[in-house]
Amino acid sequence: MSSQLFIQLQLEMTEIKLSVGMKTVKAKIRTVEMNPNEIHFPENLFDLFCLPIQRYNFHAIYKEEIESLMLGPIVGLVTDFTNKENDDPYFRSIHSFCEELHHGLKEYGGFLFVFSYPEFPAKGYYFEEGKWKSAQLPIPDVIYNRIHSRRIEFGREYNLFRQKLTELGIPIFNDRFLSKWEVHEHLIHENHLQPFIPETNLFTKDLLAAFVDKYDTVFIKPVHGSQGRNIFKLKKENSSMILEASVKSHTEHKQVILPLEDVYSYIKPFVNNRIYIIQQGIPLHTYQNRGMDFRVLCHKNHQGRWTATSLVSRISAEGEFVSNLARGGEIMNPLNVLKNSLSIGEAKALIKEVKELAIETAMIIERKSSGITGELGIDIGIDQEYKPWLIEVNSKPSKNFEDGQKKIRPSAKAIIQFCTKLAWDTTFEMEES
Structure with missing residues (x-):
């Protein structure tokens, strides 16, 4: 170890415990004049920690009371x-995002690997020389869940x-959909958020009639849906209903006009005993006659506070009623x-309001959900009076926003x-318990 680092870390012992991931070994330190x-590390330490032999940029924390360097x-x-x-x-829709995370951790300090849960902990993939290579890798300090499927x-x-x-x-954070x-x-149940939430209930035949009676437009969405799939939009026109659907088998006829009494029978085979919600349709602001909403990415930062990192x-698309x-x-x-x-001033004020609503939503979802939440994608629409409405919350938001x-x-x-x-907080808790 460089003499300067030895002093900077306030080390006093030349024999310490050294931790990488979940593994700890005893090691002797020799200080030398170098960068x-x-x-x-000698080669055997790389082997003990299951680290590929390469240069790393790591954070280093020394806990004097347990004589341990992490x-x-x-x-x-x-x-x-x-x-x-x-x-x-090939990691599917998050493949390039995994590379981005690798480069980010290499720059800011840390090591990323990607793995498939059935192979844990025997095998993972790390990025080196432009490709993902397989190896047995360290037991990680923290896991980020990007499973694609609820099933x-x-x-x-x-x-x-x-x-x-x-x-x-x-x-593990973002534990589940x-x-x-x-x-x-x-x-x-949060009184201050109620004005921003469209009326919503579990879908039934009786509620379909009640919602259609009350609102000009209603949406019927799968409780476990994502990416704008399998959603129905119903819009009143005189005594009939215009039905649109983002359902694969419905693509050959984008719109169907039905009498109200036939709507439930038409939808029921698509729903197929799955749980759906029914939701008040909001007359949202459009852009060039196309649907529009805002996706706000919210993250917890190193101080444990929620911030809006992207909006x-x-x-x-033309002819689509969902913006996914x-x-x-x-x-x-x-x-x-x-x-x-x-x-410009009004637009900036509205964007600020949308961000504040998203952060408040993230704080409540985190507080009321089980497990650890560190990232949410929050969809907010604005109506024709420029009032924001909470449309949806996603625990696995898309990573494809700024292509290229x-x-x-x-x-x-x-x-x-x-x-x-998370890694350091957990390590300290385990050491102290």
Whole structure:
């Protein structure tokens, strides 16, 4: 170790405990004159810690009372993917985001690897020389959940993996998908948020009639849906209803006109015994006659406070009533969208209000949900009077917003900060218990 680092860390002993990830070994320190802030490992230490032999940029924290030097954090990202023996792994919609996180941790301090939960802890993938390589890697300090499927999270194999993490004392954040009804129940009991929440209930035949009687437009959405799939939009027209659906088998006829008494029978086969919600349709502000909402990415920072790290306008594709990117929606700068109808000052004030509503929502969801929450994507629409409405909350928000950008985005930096905080907080709690 460099002499300067030895002094900077206030080390007094030359024999200490050294921790990387969940593994701790006893090590002897020899101080030498070399670049400040450098530590050189002998090869056997790399093997003991299951670290590929390469240069690392780690945070170093020395706990004098337990004579332990911790290097890290080691961050594991769990997702579901398949890869054939000799093929490079492909992490689906988050593949380029995983590279972004790798580069961010390399720059700000830490080591990332990606793994599939059935292979944990025997095998993971780390990024080196432009490709993902497999190896047995350290047991991580913290795990970031990017499983793509609700069905997997409900499955036995995934739950065995979760039990293993509990036994090892490894924190996992964004533990699971949130259901739309669960989110609604968390938020609707907060009096100050009620004016921003569309009327919502569990879908039944009787409620369909009641909602249609009360509102010009209603939406019917799957409780466990995502990416704007399997949603129905009903709009009154005289004594009939115009029905639109974002359902695969419905694409050949975008709109169907039905008498009200036939609507439930028409929808029922699509719903197919799954749980749906029914929701008041808000006459939202549009952009060039296309649907529009805002996606606010909210993250907990290194101080444990929620911040809005990104805000974009999502504009629906022609002929679509949902703005999700998965259904052809496009991303625009919110100021550019709003300045067509508001002054710059008014647009900035509205964006500030949207961010504040998103942060308040994130704080409540975190407080009322089980597990650790560190990231949420919150969808907010504005009506024609420029009042914000909470549309949806996502615990696994899309990572594809700013395509083609090579820099580390604020949202990725926020995840790195939160991982680092979680890793050190958990390590200290375990050492002190």
